[in-house]
Amino acid sequence: MTDRKCELATNLAKVEERISKACAAVGRARSEVTLVVVTKTYPASDVRLLAELGVRHVAENRDQDAAPKAAESADLPLTWHFVGQLQTNKVRSVVGYADFVHSVDRPRLVTSLSMAAVRAERETGCLIQVALDAEDGGRGARGGVAPDGVEELAGLLAEAPGLRPAGLMTVAPLTGPYAGRQQAAFERLVELASDLRAAHPAANMVSAGMSADLEQAVAAGATHVRVGTAVLGLRPGLG
Numbered sequence: 001m002t003d004r005k006c007e008l009a010t011n012l013a014k015v016e017e018r019i020s021k022a023c024a025a026v027g028r029a030r031s032e033v034t035l036v037v038v039t040k041t042y043p044a045s046d047v048r049l050l051a052e053l054g055v056r057h058v059a060e061n062r063d064q065d066a067a068p069k070a071a072e073s074a075d076l077p078l079t080w081h082f083v084g085q086l087q088t089n090k091v092r093s094v095v096g097y098a099d100f101v102h103s104v105d106r107p108r109l110v111t112s113l114s115m116a117a118v119r120a121e122r123e124t125g126c127l128i129q130v131a132l133d134a135e136d137g138g139r140g141a142r143g144g145v146a147p148d149g150v151e152e153l154a155g156l157l158a159e160a161p162g163l164r165p166a167g168l169m170t171v172a173p174l175t176g177p178y179a180g181r182q183q184a185a186f187e188r189l190v191e192l193a194s195d196l197r198a199a200h201p202a203a204n205m206v207s208a209g210m211s212a213d214l215e216q217a218v219a220a221g222a223t224h225v226r227v228g229t230a231v232l233g234l235r236p237g238l239g
């Protein structure tokens with residue numbers, strides 16, 4: 001094994017143990033939680049090594065980086081998740097490789113994604129990104145719709161050709177009532193997700209938790225944790 005592959009294998013084993021322990025602590029089966037490895041800023045060669053090590057779900061947050069990486073990885077048995085803020089001019093590219101978009105947060109994005117998915121003859125699973133620090137009717141600083149906007153977006157997704165409502169996503173807020181209270185934030189997301197499932201039973205994904213707070217997300221009931229640095233290492237600069 002190359003040094004890099006060893007390093008990734010060691011990190012993956014640590015993350016796997018964290019997820020297993022967090023599941024065991026609250027009596028959840030390990031199989032209820034999917035690890036999505038966030039490969040942003042890291043090269044396609046790392047994506048390939050991760051696939052060789054058994055990773056099946058990867059995520060990216062910028063189309064400029066993701067599109068070439070996904071193209072280079074087209075032979076790998078991977079499910080691609082797009083987790084970044086999404087501009088409508090990137091939508092056509094994103095639906096070409098993303099099986100899931102976690103960052104749907106406005107009606108206009110639903111319209112664009114739908115047109116692009118139909119044109120590409122793809123079906124895109126769409127998670128609504130919830131900003132738990134946004135005021136009613138508003139959007140969060142880092143994207144996401146306020147909780148009271150979830151129902152409308154879910155209805156639009158359910159009607160949109162080429163799309164299906166797949167669940168909810170959040171990033172633990174840095175401000176507002178949930179600042180520093182990740183588990184409470186994730187519990188609120190899980191509550192909103194169960195309301196969503198009442199109307200759209202197949203929308204059963206709850207995407208929450210990153211390297212620093214995956215235990216809190218698993219405890220709250222997340223089905224997908226998005227882990228970057230704990231697997232790949234610290235990213236240079238912002239990312």
Ligand SMILES: *Cc1c(COP(=O)(O)O)cnc(C)c1O
Nearest residue numbers: 038061083210211226227228229
């Ligand atoms: C980068 C990123 C992650 C992973 O964050 P880490 O702290 O590196 O684990 C998860 N979700 C989103 C939306 C991201 O942009």
